Amino acid sequence: MTTTSANPAPQPESRTVHTPASEVHGSRPVGVPIHQNHTFTFDSAEDMAAAFTGPDGAYLYARFGNPTTSALETAVADLEGGAAALASASGMGAITSTVGALVGTGDHVVAQNCLYGGTLAFLADLERRWGVEVTRVSGEDPDEVRAALRPNTRVMVLETITNPTVRVVDLSALLGIAREAGVTSVVDNTFATPMLCRPLEHGADVVIHSATKYLGGHSDAMGGVAVFADSRTHGAVREHSVESGATLDPFAAWLTIRGMQTLALRVRAQCANAQALAERLSARPEVAAVHYPGLDTHPSRETARRVLPGGCGGVLAFELAGGKVAGEAFAGALRLCVLAPSLGDVKTLVMHPASTSHRQLGSEELAEAGITPGLIRISVGIEQLDDLWGDIERALEAAAG
DSSP: OOOOOOOOOOOHHHHTTOOOOOOBTTBOOSSOOOOOOSBOOOSSHHHHHHHTTOTTSOOOBTTTOOHHHHHHHHHHHHHHTOSEEEEESSHHHHHHHHHHHHOOTTOEEEEETTSOHHHHHHHHHHHHHHOOEEEEEOSSOHHHHHHHOOTTEEEEEEESBOTTTOOBOOHHHHHHHHHHTTOEEEEEOTTTHHHHOOGGGGTOSEEEEETTTTTTOSSSOOOEEEEESSHHHHHHHHHHHHHHTOBOOHHHHHHHHHHHTTHHHHHHHHHHHHHHHHHHHHTOTTEEEEEOTTSTTSTTHHHHHHHOTTOOOSEEEEEETTHHHHHHHHHHHOSSSEEOSOOOOSSOEEEOGGGTTTTTSOHHHHHHTTOOTTEEEEEOOSSOHHHHHHHHHHHHHHHTO
16 A cells, blocks of 8 residues: 655755745645735724734734744745744844844944954944944864853854855864854855855854845845844844834835846856866966855865765855956956946956955955955856956956056
């Protein structure tokens, strides 16, 4: 006799396509509707009063919640395997709302040296104005992280793939240390996306995304999402976020949902293009070093095999032998690739981190983060590979003089 087992849950690649939508008169729209309004009406004073009781009540005012924004939160929480999610107006909104809710004066934070420049600037502001102590670590040595912990350590901040040197963190090792010490771990997973890594499965408490990047994918919406392993932490951060006003606009949420439907296809193509470009750049005499965890020469190669089995992401960095002058010549010679201060787009975007994303850092801090004056970061798009290489090759020749 044959027994029929329950249908397995769809893979993440399928779930990105099928974002839940609310029923309308017994049927459901194929696409998620845009609820652009910010105010909701009630039939009685009692119903309205009940809506003020918390996140599980009826929709009341868009700063507290909105059906379209909730659909995005549900979709990203599902992809990351979290209990709940909270959408913000930007990636930095997600970072500041989360960390700001979890620490106070006299608390201590452990953070990687090479986090996104905006995150480092926020942590520096917490130190300067709010009396929060911050210890920076490389994120590559578990003993270093263990030694950095203090009795007043409340939060540890990591990135799955660091910006812009694309080092890969041994999440299971470091998150295990944080959990043993009772420290809340916050992992920025923007570069990896849920298609390549789900940090909650490695023991993270909170996962952050700049939805402006890969989740949206088309440079037409700004947003951020924090995903939580438990509802208690979600509730604490939600309360702080609502009061600080870091709420995501419904239209931006809708654009992000639309972009996420092709996330798996885009990330697969971007990983393939990035791997090929990294290999070709490594063979060029104009290039002093290439940073991409898919290369056997990269310091994080073995860690990447464990943490990123599905691909090493769409971002790479390289250093030109001619330093800053060569970098300027390279950038000026590009025609297909776009000079732009972002990443995760369908187009290939090129930038100079020392003067853009990490401009807030001094020379010593840049050196700690591994950012040299001539470092170029490329967020690889989905263009045809030979077209990309042709543009980059011409720019390399211009950089060589």
